[in-house]
Amino acid sequence: MTTVTFLGPAGTFTEAALLDMAGLAPLAGAGLDPVPVDSPAAALGAVRRGAADYACVAIESSVDGPVTSTFDALTAGPELQIYRETEIDVAFSILVRPGADSAAVRSFAAHPVALPQVRQWLDAHLPGVELHHASSNAAAAHRVAEGAIDACAAPARAGELLGLAELAADVADVRGARTRFVLVGRPGPVPARTGRDRTGVSFTLPNRPGTLLDALTEFAVREVNLSRIESRPTREAMGAYRFHVDIIGHLADAPVRGALAALHRRAEDLRFLGSWPAHAPGPADAPPPDVTESLAWVDALADGGRR
Amino acid sequence: MTTVTFLGPAGTFTEAALLDMAGLAPLAGAGLDPVPVDSPAAALGAVRRGAADYACVAIESSVDGPVTSTFDALTAGPELQIYRETEIDVAFSILVRPGADSAAVRSFAAHPVALPQVRQWLDAHLPGVELHHASSNAAAAHRVAEGAIDACAAPARAGELLGLAELAADVADVRGARTRFVLVGRPGPVPARTGRDRTGVSFTLPNRPGTLLDALTEFAVREVNLSRIESRPTREAMGAYRFHVDIIGHLADAPVRGALAALHRRAEDLRFLGSWPAHAPGPADAPPPDVTESLAWVDALADGGRR
Amino acid sequence: MTTVTFLGPAGTFTEAALLDMAGLAPLAGAGLDPVPVDSPAAALGAVRRGAADYACVAIESSVDGPVTSTFDALTAGPELQIYRETEIDVAFSILVRPGADSAAVRSFAAHPVALPQVRQWLDAHLPGVELHHASSNAAAAHRVAEGAIDACAAPARAGELLGLAELAADVADVRGARTRFVLVGRPGPVPARTGRDRTGVSFTLPNRPGTLLDALTEFAVREVNLSRIESRPTREAMGAYRFHVDIIGHLADAPVRGALAALHRRAEDLRFLGSWPAHAPGPADAPPPDVTESLAWVDALADGGRR
């Protein structure tokens, strides 16, 4: 059995992402034991302690950007490694207890990341409703079922599991909203290169002008492209950042290895976050160049065998 | 009278920041009419509509990074311009109604940005308390005063204004936490160069590899340093970003002008967000070089007068 | 009358280049007084002293590269400026006294730059001939006419002027060989921009790693292309160089001005060598971009008039 923590309870988008990855390596084959927890930090903490094999956590929203709590948890504490990713379309059901209608809704709960994605709908249909913070959207649904809150935004499946009614379905202020989830474990062998991979790193840089430019140049000069770059405050001082970068390519690609070795010299606290298959490479994704021939040329020079 | 909107009600950190800037240009001299509103977006909207002269809004926290709602509001809609900035030490009073003690506290409210900054204190002193979302910390204090909520995190001044008691003072999970606020108006003449200035721009880049590196090179090659770089999703697709950059220097510095003109050619949607005096330049801040002599040399070439 | 020194006597390629430029600015209109001298250094020296208005000197060969003596003379002494350029096809007549044949040729003279361009012909037709150094090809022809030398390589016109016979015509080891000549005067107003111009500079750089790369970046970042880059020893130490760069573009192009101002800060001894119309821009020549709109955008920011 493979134990995987996720932001529960049953019915969250995170659970949907986990089920999506259940048939794929490294989860496929062995039985799956999903363990709901109440925060990404708790999900990752269980993996760090050895209480779980993997954690499934949201890492990026096309609407709100990075899930900062996941980012911060990934880099605080012992090293972790990403093994897989998936993306989920994000649209909400507005759930109430059976028989309730809009007029009766005084209070509304959702996860803080979900709120900005249904705010226009709320302004239009539930103006002035009292907003509450839930640890997950499915947890918000539980509070509606218990009668503590009148309505919530949650995945449709959460309503089905709890027998709630839908005031509205498929609510999403931003059409096409998606969230990316990753499967995180302790450091281990990197999944095999598929040719459409991502590699993640996280690092701080010396506090001098030009260090970010120099770091980015290490990628550019090797034609290694980035799909994402984020900065998070280190909390040490205003303007001090930790960078998170997603690289298009795999650790087994020589240009990626070269860029990582170069970054190792420039960065102050560099973490390798894994190489894994990309869920959906964009049309503009360009993997690093094949440099096999150039490396062979150099290797042949030392003993004069080039002719 | 100069009308300035701010995140109210009275007693917020934003009000403290506004009072801090009241004696400085462009607010000094004329009478000040502070107008509390319930969100940064509302504060900026009033300026855009002409209902207010300026808005005072939080833009960055040393703990949580950019205030994303302010960022998004700054660049959605007609152009706005920053005229001034200040920074405020952030530490909270935990406020209750007079006579209440910890044991009686069941519910707790704070602004979503404040919550992560008192969470350790909450875990230690009010474990399991029900968390509520308030539009501002001072609004949370009002809800405590009204009896709707049992406790809140807010500036000490909010408690004084409302006659609340302090369960704890000077609470801050992260020591030295600060928040930066800016004074925003409609586009107008740029404040005079002081020699320790910031210039803000916001832009998107063509979706090709290397465009961020090329943009950063325009600054580096002119020895123009950046104090901050942020990426925010454009909400159009996963991985599409809008960048916000704070430049060390003033529009009147020739290297800054050169970098902005270059960026104008590379960026797809470039907004100038103003040049203004820095609140507290760091010890490592290096303003752009003085290139007067080099420009004079070039100017003298055209008519052969260089000898 | 406009006095122009050139590498004489009559019949040199340099004279041909001068006649080629006689109908063009700045020579057109006024009468032309060509003054033969015996070296490029002498030609430039007369201009520096005020004894001549201009000098016509060879600057680059497609076969042998830079004419190093011209380069060195251009940068030793008071500043000079290039006003025009032309290119001449280089093919030689092998000249002897009337009636002479190959078998009678024991000695052969040519200008040192010409020798490598006829060496294959010499090896094939005059093996073992004694080689002599002449100050110009036409001077070599004079020595043949005088009987001091048996044969020489020179322009056909030199033979006609002196009544010599042609042992061979149109001799050129390298087909398509060309030499570029420039018209040099004292510093003065730069010729008007034509849209297909060259700008020359010469400079030394601080003796630190990366200074050449940094200097080249100033051009690249502004999309200013170079048509030529040469390094010449400064004679101060092994490995210390002076660089000569030809820029595609005119001093009136804003990106060229920007690059020159930047170079003025980086270089240790920078000389502007003029902006002039290119003789024959290559098909790959890309002039600097038109940045008028970007400069206008920046200029409008200072007084808030951008909307």
Place this chain on the structure above:
Amino acid sequence: MTTVTFLGPAGTFTEAALLDMAGLAPLAGAGLDPVPVDSPAAALGAVRRGAADYACVAIESSVDGPVTSTFDALTAGPELQIYRETEIDVAFSILVRPGADSAAVRSFAAHPVALPQVRQWLDAHLPGVELHHASSNAAAAHRVAEGAIDACAAPARAGELLGLAELAADVADVRGARTRFVLVGRPGPVPARTGRDRTGVSFTLPNRPGTLLDALTEFAVREVNLSRIESRPTREAMGAYRFHVDIIGHLADAPVRGALAALHRRAEDLRFLGSWPAHAPGPADAPPPDVTESLAWVDALADGGRR
């Protein structure tokens, strides 16, 4: 016996350089058979044909820059490799036949590279003398001994060998002039790294803007410094160049290998010219950084063993 060709006859600076390297690898130990030839091209040709093991050729003068004939010969034909270098102080004796004095000197011979280094002395002491071209300075001395020429510039040793008199000793227009010589063989095992090495490459680049900058960036980004960069016309068109670069470092240095592999992808016709011990590293010479630790970090990532 190791056969080494050199620019003869006995008494040239090239012979002095060869004797200087006789006690060093790869010449030390085996007996040395020096074979005088009459040009660098002939010296290299004998090696290419297998008629000699090595050639000793001048490659750079601190006064006149690259010895262009050597450069061109090194890259025309089958590949060759540099195994060693040395530098020789260059000062000339002005040699005449015993009993002759200045007044009797009508003709003067020297190697074309030597002439510019004694020209000031000639202008001062032998104004108007007829200048002749010799294939080497020692060959010029032979012609003086034979009576064909009245005087020459040559190493003092050439005069001693031939019984000539010194009109002047230690003549050098430029004080401190030095010439660098290299020992060239067919491709073979690279000499061991000494920690103060040079690596030579020669290449052409695609005829597009920015290719030189991109190539130089491959060195700079890896902190690999260059001690020399030269451009030579390819003779195919005006403005088409072949570049010769000397790298500070050895093929066994990982950053050098990385830069060479990268250059292999960018260059159109790349030749490795060897790695060899530097004769005299300058005080500013900085070898490439030691990246052992960074490479070990990357190597440990694949199997998760980084903790």
